[in-house]
Amino acid sequence: MDFTPSARSLDWLARLQDFSERYLLPHNAAWHRHAAEGRPPPFLEDLKSLAREEGLWNLCLPRLAQGEPGTRLSNLDYAPLAEHMGRLHWSAEVFNCNAPDSGNMELLQRHASHAQRAQWLAPLLQGTIRSAFAMSEPDVASSDPSNLQTTVRREGGELVLNGRKWFITGAAHPNCRLLVVVCRNDDAAEGERHGAHSLVLVPADAPGVERVRNITIMQHTSPEGHCELLLRNVRVPADHLLGAWGQGFALAQDRLGPGRVHHCMRTIGQCELALELACDRALERKAFGKTLADQSNVQEWLAESRIEIDQARLLVLRTAWALDQPEPGPRLRAEIAAIKVVAARLQTRVVDRAIQVFGAMGLSPDTPLAWLWTWGRALRVMDGPDEVHLRTVARDELARARARGGASAAYFTTPEQLLAPPRIR
DSSP states (O other): OOOSSOOOHHHHHHHHHHHHHIIIGGGGHHHHHHHHTTTTEEEEEEEEHHHHHHHOOTTTTTTTTTOHHHOOOOHHHHHHHHHHHHHSSSSSGGGTOTHHHHHHHHHHHHHHOHHHIIOOOHHHTTTTTTEEOOOOOOOSTTTTTGGGOEEEEEEEEEEEEEEEEEEETTTTTTTTTEEEEEETHHHHHHOOOTTTTEEEEETTTTTTTEEEOOOOOOOOTTTEEEEEEEEEEEEEEEEGGEESTTHHHHHHHHHHHHHHHHOOOOOOOOHHHHHHHHHHHHHEEETTEGGGGGGGHHHHHHHHHHHEEEHHHHHHHHHHHHHHSSOOOHHHHHHHHHHHHHHHHHHHHHHHHHHHHGGGGSTTTTSSSSHHHHHHHHHTTTSHHHHHHHHHHHHHHHHHHHHSSSGGGGOOOOOHHHEEEOOOO
């Protein structure tokens, strides 16, 4: 496997970096000022228009159909671009590569009907609307999706939804028009798990949809929202069912894979930024008669961060490569689970060291470090907690061990084996 960026990837990366230098960094402070006021910046739409004019649009969607706008980069080619976007956490929206829209667009590409594509996918690809993926709930352990209790029932030519969702990213955005809601079928048998849920496309302004609050994450408020939603007798036409009745669990898992990889790609970029900030700070700050860069413990922090970032990047790139294969291997799910754990833990470690180098300033809003640490910590819960992903990796490892049938016993050196003559098989 050669993970050297292709010429095409490097070309788009250079364009992206130039665009970021010219337009995004000059707007960074203004973005944070508007975010502190709890509202999306008014200049974001202008930046999106500029990005689209320069072809920097839908960079994360390799399966675009003929005529749909975008670059059709593979996941491996997209990885360096996503890494760069991670340096400014709000920049992905400028290029129409932000979560949850990126995952929702891929889900609609794979499973939407012609009418659903026209109504929802086309405007999402154009960037004229936003969407949300309504999965997790406050009353059950949503790390096990089969627990979800928001219900859907078929009534005549309509689907009727009732339930409560929370931490629904993007639901507070003024352009959010679509909720992809994970529901439990009202006719599901008791104890039925993986065939008991469906996905329903719900207009965000449908009667009965109430946005209860925008939940802060460790006291950080996102202007696009991580919202609590109440669905009370929400009625939509029966053709708003996405995929087949009872297929929701499988579709949700299908959607989460690429999205998790994108999160990990952006995490690498955020960790690179944190390490750069820490190095610059260490070179210019003095304590006890010498710069922080000359302190042996600070050198150790910087070295550990560099090693861990490079290790994590290789694992993410390998998973992106696996995702690009025509027939993804049976271990892909475990590989995605592994990078999700590695990336989130990496971010909290690397950013924590950078905060320590900065001292009190690292805790303040004057640098991006406090937000980066918060987001890294949140990622250890969002899109599945560490424990669930570790269980996936462990199950894959144990399945391979069962298939080997105890073949490792040949490496034992018990007294009986030491006495036995060599046996050529």
